Amino acid sequence: MAEAAPENEGDEVVRAWRTLAPLMDLVTPMALRAAATLRLADLIADGSGRIDDLARQSAADQDALGRMLRHLVCHGVFTEPEPGRFDVNAAAELLRSGHPAGLRLGLDLDGFGGTMDLAFTGLLHTVRTGEPAWETVFGKPFWPYLAAHPEMAASFDAVMSSADAFVTDAAGGYDGSTARQVADVGGGTGAFLVELLEAHPDLRATLIDLAGGRERGLDDYTDLASAAGPHIAGVHTTPLGHVVLDCVPR
Numbered sequence: 001m002a003e004a005a006p007e008n009e010g011d012e013v014v015r016a017w018r019t020l021a022p023l024m025d026l027v028t029p030m031a032l033r034a035a036a037t038l039r040l041a042d043l044i045a046d047g048s049g050r051i052d053d054l055a056r057q058s059a060a061d062q063d064a065l066g067r068m069l070r071h072l073v074c075h076g077v078f079t080e081p082e083p084g085r086f087d088v089n090a091a092a093e094l095l096r097s098g099h100p101a102g103l104r105l106g107l108d109l110d111g112f113g114g115t116m117d118l119a120f121t122g123l124l125h126t127v128r129t130g131e132p133a134w135e136t137v138f139g140k141p142f143w144p145y146l147a148a149h150p151e152m153a154a155s156f157d158a159v160m161s162s163a164d165a166f167v168t169d170a171a172g173g174y175d176g177s178t179a180r181q182v183a184d185v186g187g188g189t190g191a192f193l194v195e196l197l198e199a200h201p202d203l204r205a206t207l208i209d210l211a212g213g214r215e216r217g218l219d220d221y222t223d224l225a226s227a228a229g230p231h232i233a234g235v236h237t238t239p240l241g242h243v244v245l246d247c248v249p250r
């Protein structure tokens with residue numbers, strides 16, 4: 001005779017499915033990225049929200065776009081107040097360009113944000129070998145890849161400095177009262193250093209980053225140059241291929 005099922009075993013199985021099912025889903029994360037890439041939150045908020053308009057404005061297939069949007073509606077992103085017309089809700093608002101969280105850029109499959117996410121298709125390689133997945137997926141190691149793709153390098157810099165609120169909070173977390181000189185090694189285009197200099201205008205600051213294939217023009221450091229108080233005292237490259245930029249108080 002078969003053993004009686006332990007009490008509540010059914011509940012446990014349901015809980016197990018509820019845990020596992022969302023973790024198996026690749027459709028929703030990709031739908032979110034596709035929606036961010038097509039700037040659907042902006043188009044819907046600023047337009048009629050009708051699927052025919054959206055398909056035209058985003059140069060997408062109307063039927064496929066509608067199905068994808070309905071999938072996101074089912075997961076709580078966007079609403080469909082009437083058939084074929086979509087609206088932006090609080091979750092979709094987070095995907096708008098210019099939102100201080102910088103999410104849209106971070107999910108954009110045409111830029112660095114979404115491309116970086118695709119590197120996770122190589123996770124098994126990393127787990128098997130302990131090596132980074134980037135080269136397996138994109139054909140070159142990470143920094144050489146960026147050096148060979150200037151548009152992706154620019155997008156990388158944009159993503160790094162896009163979350164204004166995060167950069168401001170991070171810079172505000174430093175006690176600059178005792179420091180006279182800071183060095184930001186791997187400081188990118190200086191978004192973090194700008195905030196630090198705004199908060200502590202008497203600091204001397206040095207930014208060091210990769211030059212070479214990723215050489216950034218001085219124009220990229222305009223914000224740094226105009227930050228309150230300090231100004232750029234010098235910029236030079238080293239034989240090891242670094243760009244070094246010094247700021248001193250005015």
Ligand SMILES: C[S@@+](CC[C@H](N)C(=O)[O-])C[C@H]1O[C@@H](n2cnc3c(N)ncnc32)[C@H](O)[C@@H]1O
Nearest residue numbers: 160161185186187188189190191192208209210
């Ligand atoms: C994660 S990003 C940080 C960006 C920057 N802190 C910001 O807030 O925008 C890492 C930076 O490290 C730089 N980097 C990578 N390898 C480096 C190296 N060997 N020496 C100096 N900088 C390097 C990259 O060019 C990139 O700008």
